[in-house]
Amino acid sequence: MPPDRERTRIVRVRTGCLTCRRRKKKCDEVHPICGGCVRNDLGCQWPTTIPGRRNSGSPKDIPTDAERRRSSPGGSLEELGIVSIPGSASSRRLSSVSSIGAPSAEGGDLVDLDGATILDAEALHRKASVANSIGNIEEVVASPSMVGHVVPRTLSMLPGYDAESYQLLSHYLSTTADCMANGTTPINPFLVQVVPLAFTSDLLLQLVITQSAAHRAFRRRDESDSLAQSHYTKSIRLFRKGVTDFLDGKEPNPLMLLVGALLMCFTETAKGDMTGTVFDHLSAANSLLVKLLEKSDAAVPRDLKAFVVEYYVYTASVSMISIDARLSGQIFLNFDLEQRARGLLTTNYVGNLCGCWLELLLLIPCIFDLGRQWMTGDSDNHAPTADDFALFASIQAQILRWSPYASVDPEVYLAGLIFQQAMLIYLYSSLGGYQFAADGIYKGLIQSAVSEAMNYLEQLLPSARINSGMCWPIAVVGSCLEDPERQETLRLRTRKMATHFGLGNMDRTLQLLEAMWRLPFPEAGPWNISRTMQQHQIWISFA
Template identity: 70%
Template sequence: MPPDRQPRTTRIVRVRTGCWTCRRRKKKCDEVRPICGGCSRNELGCSWPTTIPGRRNSGPENESAIVSADGRRFSLPDTVDEHEAIKFSTSPSSRRQSSVSSNGSPSVSASDEPDELAPMNESIDRRHSTGGSSDISLIQRAPFGNVVPRTMSMLPGYDPESYQLLSHYLSTTADCMANGSTPINPFLVQIVPLAFSSDLLLQLVITQSAAHRAFRRRDDTDAVAHSHYSKAIKLFRHGVTEFIEGKEPNPLMLLVGALLMCFTETAKGDMTGTIFDHLSAANTLLVKLLAQSDTAVPRELKDFVIEYYSYTATVSMISIDARLSGQLFLNLELEQRARELLQTQYVGNLCGCWLELLLLIPCIFDLGRQWMMEDTPAIVPTADDMAMFASIQAQILRWSPYPFVVAEVYLAGLIFQQAMLIYLYTSLGSYEHTTDGIYNGLIQTAVTEAMAYLLELSPEARINSGLCWPIAVVGSCLVKPEQQECLRTRLVAMATHFGLGNMQRTLLLLEVMWQLPQTEAGPWNICRTMQQKQIWISFA
């Protein structure tokens, strides 16, 4: 041992007769009462114990009591301990000097704090010396344990803005995407856990939230939303490349990513038809996923993915011109897997209780496509065509919502049923018919029924988030101004409440169709209106 450093032989004796403020600040107290020199110099509240430590007193109550300079009395835990809690949670210098003792409680190093560094403690002490009892109650009620972190420590690489967008997704976007048919929201319980295991999905969740928030603010130039969207597209393309090259054998993350991209377009109100590119990618990925063992993916997640894709694919088909394309996003294999859900009376947050009706859309599309492939007069239907038409009509009329669903879901199911009848009946539009004949009578009856059901349903009910498709089908056949105004008011209220771009885009499309002659209206002309006005949207 060096000669200039001798072992300490005497024990350090700490002064135990100073005021509580100096003890807490690790300062030497000159013990001048009622306000010591240190507290006077730093304009701090000077509090003293009622008894000299070491002297016996009447009871334990006095040992934890403090008397301030003005004679007020309050308990030790409400002052020193809570001041320390504030100090540890707010002061950067105290965080640097703090450590954890063996029993798990924080301890402070012996290094003294300069007098000029008294961040929140001194300001609180000033309240003691100048404020009344209300100031003390404010201290006692302060939420010390609920301090928002400065950085996203749980999400390394993401900035605080991303943290806010994730919060927006959890509190708002996920609610607007699901229609509330079940108490469990799969956009939370299925998507979020996956997102925390995949950088791609987490970025897509944040992107969807950014797009949704931007539309709610009516800000088409939102730089944050555009930045996240660009980043998401790059990540998704990179993931597709790795999958093609065989570096990523599991298609689940990419599949969910493609579906999230579809609903990001829904949130922002896709006007360019980008959603159809995402659907094509999702189709291939879903086929590969279903080829894997059922044990590879949890059953609930696989059911939701099948519902997610089936819903998005079927309601998007109305945007395809049947005269020019026979593209079916739902092939027989995928349709069969979706029909397996019907055996369990499946109710989902996208398809509600009307999945059986949605699965008829490809059949109607294929039937109508055969009758309108060319602009020339349609040929006479074959016996098979008439039998198919009658079979589909019977299935729609025979269908009814599950009796156990809530009233709003039940009503939405009836609205879909009438929209399906309209979609089926108008597939015969290329054939000759009279203005006041039974054909027009069937269409107008279905329109009237659908509008009556819509009036029973509040435009702010969550189930509306899945009603753009039937509203577009019904709205394309409206000829009465009062009916058009009713639907216009409803869509404005829905877009304002939910903040989903597709609702506003649906109204934009209908406003154009309501200016057309009646012969150019109807759901089979929605795609043509989209082509002419360059309004490419999906009704997912």
């Protein structure tokens, strides 16, 4: 070094960024990202307070979203130490979720948790909320240490919701959604379709929490649960406001209201409602679905359309048995919606509600119309017409020709066969088979189908997930049981299902069957289910 040049002393400051301190490099202290971190593409981290200053920075020092993205290490939330995702049994059970994200700030796209970066406080909280569908939400809520000072400790992931709501959301993600879907597909739509929508709508989020509260209350056998009742009341109020806004033109997209109406249907299913409220929700969903289907696939994704069509068709079809065909011609499934559902059949559709038997469900309105024409005839003793027999034979051929897809799981295959036998029973009893002849061909066909269905049921464990959608065939088959031993077999099975799944409609289905088993046999059968409901005030949904 030339002797005439003054030796420059390097002064290492103690006020630089944490990254430069760890690297033992001089920091130029430029906020929010120092020069050294910019040159080396590193995450620039600053301490909460800087010695000699009262505050860590002024508002102008707060980084923008773009600067945060540049300064983020780019790892997942788990790598950053902000959220812990344990490999718990519940997370393994939710194998239907490969990646669940929250709507991002741009265009409502989903963000993959495995590669999530910190965008802003609101986005981080949405991600953390959805991350709990895999992990445990209470760990995030109760955690006292957030790393990097990105998120204030007191900031809520769900503004306006208390700690109890976190627990209910956790219960929905780990238990309720699992019980509602029948497990026929690896993707659970109650998670991957409903949850992302819920985080974009106060109404849907409230309905998800309400459904979880109703489900948890029934599992605890606490029908007076005040928390579940308060959430239910709040949901009804929000839904009515949403309908009013839609009618006033304030909300042009019916998607949220439609999904809300269908969620309310399943809330009634979870709580075991016996007042028939589900039929009001179905009526609301009908008109909303028609309006939604008018929108293009660009406005509503095709997969989401398919899910809501299946959702409605399934609920509407199995609910028709609750209508007295002698007094009402009401049909929840009109021709246009039926055609939409038939369009799904061309793709060999398998759903988490209708399994592989959507084709059979679409025959229920046809059978209902056939039975209604027969039961509302001018004379009590009139015989079926040639047209009645032609329609009867056509429907019978379609049911007998049907078979489950070979690609489905064994449990789904068995459930499809049970539905097939229940459909035959529903058809055979539509023309007054019990009254036609005491030991005639009608009764023989019915009892043969009952025996087949009971044999299939014995091969299906009561704890199998597919049982979540089996209340309708169990009610149809059970309404025709005469043998006390078979009645006891079905009674024990239904009790085990209700205990395992905690769904109220399973318990109410058994209550209905108990009432039917006390009737004289000619007054039983699936076409008298609605009358028994009327007599005992058990207005339930079999969905």
